Amino acid sequence: MFKKILIANRGEIALRIIRACRELGIETVAVYSEADVQSLHVQLADGAICIGPAPGNESYLRAERIIAAAEIADVDAIHPGYGFLSEDGDFAEQCEDCKIKFIGPRSETIRQMGDKAMARETVQAAGVPTVPGSDGVVRDPDKALQVAEKIGFPVIIKAVAGGGGRGMRLAHNAMTFQKEFAAASNEAEKAFGNGDVYIEKYIEEPRHIEFQILADEHGNVIHLGERDCSIQRRHQKVVEESPSPFMTPDLRQAMGDAAVKAAKSCGYWNAGTIEFLVDKHRNFYFIEMNTRIQVEHPVTEEVTGIDLIKEQLRIASGGRLGRKQEDVKITGHAIEVRVCAENPGMNFAPSPGDISLYYPPGGHGVRVDSHIYGGYTVPKYYDSMIAKVIVVGRDREIALARMNRALNEYLIRGVFTNIGFAKAIVNDPEFARGNFTTRFIEEFMQRTPKTLFESKLH
Numbered sequence: 450m451f452k453k454i455l456i457a458n459r460g461e462i463a464l465r466i467i468r469a470c471r472e473l474g475i476e477t478v479a480v481y482s483e484a485d486v487q488s489l490h491v492q493l494a495d496g497a498i499c500i501g502p503a504p505g506n507e508s509y510l511r512a513e514r515i516i517a518a519a520e521i522a523d524v525d526a527i528h529p530g531y532g533f534l535s536e537d538g539d540f541a542e543q544c545e546d547c548k549i550k551f552i553g554p555r556s557e558t559i560r561q562m563g564d565k566a567m568a569r570e571t572v573q574a575a576g577v578p579t580v581p582g583s584d585g586v587v588r589d590p591d592k593a594l595q596v597a598e599k600i601g602f603p604v605i606i607k608a609v610a611g612g613g614g615r616g617m618r619l620a621h622n623a624m625t626f627q628k629e630f631a632a633a634s635n636e637a638e639k640a641f642g643n644g645d646v647y648i649e650k651y652i653e654e655p656r657h658i659e660f661q662i663l664a665d666e667h668g669n670v671i672h673l674g675e676r677d678c679s680i681q682r683r684h685q686k687v688v689e690e691s692p693s694p695f696m697t698p699d700l701r702q703a704m705g706d707a708a709v710k711a712a713k714s715c716g717y718w719n720a721g722t723i724e725f726l727v728d729k730h731r732n733f734y735f736i737e738m739n740t741r742i743q744v745e746h747p748v749t750e751e752v753t754g755i756d757l758i759k760e761q762l763r764i765a766s767g768g769r770l771g772r773k774q775e776d777v778k779i780t781g782h783a784i785e786v787r788v789c790a791e792n793p794g795m796n797f798a799p800s801p802g803d804i805s806l807y808y809p810p811g812g813h814g815v816r817v818d819s820h821i822y823g824g825y826t827v828p829k830y831y832d833s834m835i836a837k838v839i840v841v842g843r844d845r846e847i848a849l850a851r852m853n854r855a856l857n858e859y860l861i862r863g864v865f866t867n868i869g870f871a872k873a874i875v876n877d878p879e880f881a882r883g884n885f886t887t888r889f890i891e892e893f894m895q896r897t898p899k900t901l902f903e904s905k906l907h
């Protein structure tokens with residue numbers, strides 16, 4: 450096992466990794482920007498190195514500074530967390546070249562699956578169903594229109610380098626297609642420095658159901674069941690749960706098998722997620738793979754009892770999976786809410802600032818993964834997510850009541866938050882029935898009085 454690792458991230462995920470390392474007796478080195486001097490990850494790691502000014506592209510996104518910090522601190526490995534450099538094949542390759550273990554898959558796997566069109570082709574070849582769409586990238590607008598007409602409208606135009614719900618455009622008919630096609634490509638060029646796009650059929654009223662997989666470096670692959678992430682605002686997840694209320698044993702078997710196949714198709718190792726859309730007839734289609742740990746990993750941990758960060762560390766240090774597929778048991782029901790410093794009353798605008806009072810929920814079955822505290826200042830430079838509330842109960846009804854109770858207990862003063870909004874979702878009868886698709890939030894916002902989820906600045 451590693452003796453010392455560097456954590457190339459900040460916020461709650463940096464803390465989460467420190468916690469796993471502590472329990473395994475691994476020393477940790479934090480890196481931080483000038484905006485994060487007061488951060489808990491800096492205070493709690495065994496060592497910390499400043500890597501630059503506040504903006505991400507001058508600190509957490511600077512591969513050469515992180516590698517330099519890793520060399521100075523003489524670490525065995527780097528954990529990239531999620532976001533920032535976690536899916537950057539060049540960064541992983543630099544780690545490999547410097548003989549610093551990258552805690553994740555090989556750099557070539559990251560590149561292969563990070564290109565969404567190439568990922569589609571890779572899993573397709575292994576017999577995993579994908580959304581009907583173009584054969585790879587389409588550049589010529591006229592050809593693209595022909596492809597769209599062949600697939601049948603509506604279609605979705607997606608950036609091969611897309612992520613975080615960005616770089617996607619919906620086209621309802623041939624009239625609007627070319628405008629959307631150009632817009633998608635331009636947006637992708639601006640956001641990702643790569644304007645390549647591909648086309649997929651727009652699946653109507655789907656659920657987003659993803660499978661957590663674990664793979665060691667000796668060819669063993671298992672899945673740890675699914676997470677339902679259909680509750681999204683602008684293609685960004687807000688509430689996640691495991692198991693999915695829509696799941697059946699047969700569907701889990703089929704999708705789990707497909708997820709393992711997808712991981713094997715690219716020679717994957719470490720923790721990863723295979724994302725699928727599932728239509729109302731329970732047909733499922735691969736959409737993409739995330740080659741890293743995900744924000745919503747705790748719901749899987751709570752229903753399987755498996756610490757995913759520890760597994761990542763064990764795998765990266767050369768260990769074998771300690772269990773077979775049949776040893777994985779799903780018990781109970783877990784739900785996660787992403788708590789963000791944002792103002793639902795102002796179209797969810799970020800709300801950085803000083804936290805004047807902080808009291809997180811606790812008690813039986815409640816877990817809060819967060820880096821904030823009373824007196825902490827939420828910087829304006831990074832993602833607005835400040836905490837994750839995860840609850841687990843014997844069944845979904847208990848978990849829902851517990852989430853409602855936990856959110857009611859949560860006191861955060863000084864910044865606007867989406868806690869009221871999340872509470873309104875959790876208390877919504879359609880949500881309680883488990884009857885929802887990725888369009889849930891859009892419909893919910895239309896039928897819910899705004900006052901129900903307004904956030905007040907105390």
Ligand code: ADP
Nearest residue numbers: 611612613614615649650651652657684736887
């Ligand atoms: P990103 O990498 O930006 O997260 P994804 O490909 O994972 O993008 O898609 C994000 C979300 O967008 C999905 O969870 C789903 O809600 C919606 N989506 C993506 N592809 C389709 C599709 N073909 N049909 C309908 N919705 C889609």
